[in-house]
Amino acid sequence: MKDILSMEDLTDAQIYQLLETAEKIESEGSFPFHDQKYAANLFLEPSTRTKNSFFIAERRLGMEVMDVSGSDSSLTKGESLYDTVKTLYTIGASLCIIRQSQNGILREIANEVDVPIINAGDGTGQHPSQSLLDLYTIYQEFGGFTGIKVAIVGDIKHSRVARSNGKALERLGAEVFYASKPEWQDDSISTNYLSIDQAVELADVVMLLRIQHERHEQKAESDSYLEAFGLTEEREKKMNKNAIIMHPAPVNRGVEIAGSLVEAPRSRIFTQMKNGVTIRMAMINALLKEEL
Numbered sequence: 221m222k223d224i225l226s227m228e229d230l231t232d233a234q235i236y237q238l239l240e241t242a243e244k245i246e247s248e249g250s251f252p253f254h255d256q257k258y259a260a261n262l263f264l265e266p267s268t269r270t271k272n273s274f275f276i277a278e279r280r281l282g283m284e285v286m287d288v289s290g291s292d293s294s295l296t297k298g299e300s301l302y303d304t305v306k307t308l309y310t311i312g313a314s315l316c317i318i319r320q321s322q323n324g325i326l327r328e329i330a331n332e333v334d335v336p337i338i339n340a341g342d343g344t345g346q347h348p349s350q351s352l353l354d355l356y357t358i359y360q361e362f363g364g365f366t367g368i369k370v371a372i373v374g375d376i377k378h379s380r381v382a383r384s385n386g387k388a389l390e391r392l393g394a395e396v397f398y399a400s401k402p403e404w405q406d407d408s409i410s411t412n413y414l415s416i417d418q419a420v421e422l423a424d425v426v427m428l429l430r431i432q433h434e435r436h437e438q439k440a441e442s443d444s445y446l447e448a449f450g451l452t453e454e455r456e457k458k459m460n461k462n463a464i465i466m467h468p469a470p471v472n473r474g475v476e477i478a479g480s481l482v483e484a485p486r487s488r489i490f491t492q493m494k495n496g497v498t499i500r501m502a503m504i505n506a507l508l509k510e511e512l
């Protein structure tokens with residue numbers, strides 16, 4: 221496998237291979253270096269976690285990093301993304317990590333250039349490194365996926381996290397259901413929608429999503445959202461004893477989740493971020509060593 225563009229590209233065995241490599245990296249604390257290799261990180265949409273955890277993962281693997289942004293690259297002069305990627309490869313990049321807004325365009329580029337590409341989030345499409353770190357967090361917590369009940373809650377329709385995680389979790393054996401405002405439900409992801417109260421009470425994992433205002437045509441009302449559709453302190457009290465809270469972040473405290481719950485004992489939100497570095501090391505290592 222040359223690229224990781226979508227969770228649908230990965231077989232179950234390849235997912236487990238990446239989770240097990242992440243476990244090994246975490247237990248051994250170090251990993252073989254990739255001397256003289258350059259990673260090009262192209263982030264054309266904002267990012268805190270993904271961009272910086274890829275940077276740390278690359279540096280921990282001994283790679284040099286080129287940081288390419290939309291605002292100070294020649295993309296501003298009309299150069300296409302294809303020509304930008306081809307240029308970075310031509311001057312020495314061994315790997316391109318790309319976040320941008322057009323669903324599916326990375327597949328077309330990846331088919332035309334030899335450099336491995338990891339999709340770091342494309343529009344409302346896919347976010348495979350987020351999905352793998354989420355899977356890794358669940359795997360660490362429960363030791364597997366079979367029979368684990370996962371509630372994906374929030375702005376499903378505009379979420380690349382929901383699109384990446386739902387089907388991956390189902391094929392690994394989890395039972396996945398959703399809770400969302402009716403206008404943010406998306407039948408192409410699932411028709412299995414419950415009320416927020418039902419979902420929270422049933423779940424082993426409550427996976428919350430941010431309202432994706434930047435992808436909405438009209439600004440959504442946030443003020444009454446928490447009470448109607450979010451994880452309040454009252455709802456959290458009804459969660460199963462060993463159930464955990466997840467969120468890909470950025471979190472809007474007091475909107476999709478009560479601010480006090482972000483760092484609650486059952487929250488794994490910051491664990492997810494930590495796991496993001498490890499799983500990205502595993503992904504880069506597997507692609508550059510052609511082990512996937």
Ligand code: CP
Pocket residue numbers: 266267268269270271341350468469470
């Ligand atoms: N979860 C996530 O993708 O966060 P960033 O947008 O900060 O990268």
